[in-house]
Amino acid sequence: MINIVFFGTPAIGLKSLEYLYNSDKFNVQAVVTQPDKPAGRGHKLTMSPVKKFALENNIAVFQPKSIRKEPEIQNELKKLNPDFFVTFAFGQILSQEVLDIPKYATINLHASLLPKYRGANPIQRAIINGDKQTGICTMITELGLDCGDVCMKEIIDIPDNMTCVDLFEEISEKSPELIAKTLVGLVDKTIIPQKQCEDGVCMANKLTKEEALIDWSKSAEDIHNLVRGIYKSPSAYFMHNGKIIKVLETRVLKEKGECGEFINISKEGIVVGCGKDCVLLVRVKPEGKGEMSARDWANGQHILCGIK
Numbered sequence: 001m002i003n004i005v006f007f008g009t010p011a012i013g014l015k016s017l018e019y020l021y022n023s024d025k026f027n028v029q030a031v032v033t034q035p036d037k038p039a040g041r042g043h044k045l046t047m048s049p050v051k052k053f054a055l056e057n058n059i060a061v062f063q064p065k066s067i068r069k070e071p072e073i074q075n076e077l078k079k080l081n082p083d084f085f086v087t088f089a090f091g092q093i094l095s096q097e098v099l100d101i102p103k104y105a106t107i108n109l110h111a112s113l114l115p116k117y118r119g120a121n122p123i124q125r126a127i128i129n130g131d132k133q134t135g136i137c138t139m140i141t142e143l144g145l146d147c148g149d150v151c152m153k154e155i156i157d158i159p160d161n162m163t164c165v166d167l168f169e170e171i172s173e174k175s176p177e178l179i180a181k182t183l184v185g186l187v188d189k190t191i192i193p194q195k196q197c198e199d200g201v202c203m204a205n206k207l208t209k210e211e212a213l214i215d216w217s218k219s220a221e222d223i224h225n226l227v228r229g230i231y232k233s234p235s236a237y238f239m240h241n242g243k244i245i246k247v248l249e250t251r252v253l254k255e256k257g258e259c260g261e262f263i264n265i266s267k268e269g270i271v272v273g274c275g276k277d278c279v280l281l282v283r284v285k286p287e288g289k290g291e292m293s294a295r296d297w298a299n300g301q302h303i304l305c306g307i308k
Helices: 011-022 049-056 071-080 122-128 164-188 220-229 294-301
Strands: 002-008 026-032 037-039 044-046 060-062 084-088 105-110 116-118 133-140 150-157 236-240 243-253 262-266 269-273 278-286
Touching: 002 011, 002 071, 002 164, 011 026, 011 049, 011 084, 011 164, 026 049, 026 071, 049 060, 060 071, 084 164, 105 164, 116 122, 122 133, 122 164, 122 220, 133 164, 150 164, 220 236, 220 243, 220 278, 262 294, 269 294, 278 294
Parallel strands: 002 026, 002 084, 026 060, 084 105
Antiparallel strands: 037 044, 105 133, 133 150, 236 243, 243 278, 262 269, 269 278
């Protein structure tokens, strides 16, 4: 069996951990995850999905605040004598001393087709930028940002109405087998990691609050992509009467209208003018309220057409 330590925190990596744990080819010796964090209205300390699974299955759990600065945990991991570290959305940068612990390597699952979209938000950036395809790849972790040699890749299509939540789920589903094939291939020497081509480097920088504010002077397609790309996390929004109106669902309409103007209200939603074409607001979440159809929100606000 191949001995591994799994590094991960959010739900996107959970299926990969489950797959490795349930396979007769791998022995999950331990899990390394972020410390419990406050969540919900009561700010109750909540464990990560990865930690919850580990505890339910009697897997040892380590929760360093910064593994680079905690030699005690590093020493415990060395005692396990693992073949691989597997990282998937762990949330901390590893030092060379940590990377040197496993016998073979530290393998990371990255949610893009490297070297495109190195960095923190590859899933969201691919949708925001209107890409028709993205993918996942396994790579050898090095000290630089997502710059290690690539082991395997798999392409994933992005339909016009796919949201980041949809893409997260598809990546979660497709990642386990790619990780498993990579680990076996590296041990069997049937996989030879390939250096990344520096010509195609593209960064997926962390999203800013300013980016979530809808700019109606942009094209309807750009706005639609923004809404999909940050769907519910944190959500694209516009301001109306001093209130934040989050936009959850849109469609692009090949119509003309003044930027930011409410052009028409129907049972389908609200048509708003953009720099190019128009966008149909289908579902929104007004500040302090639940999700609702854009039409219901407009009726409640007594919005008239021709008003920005």
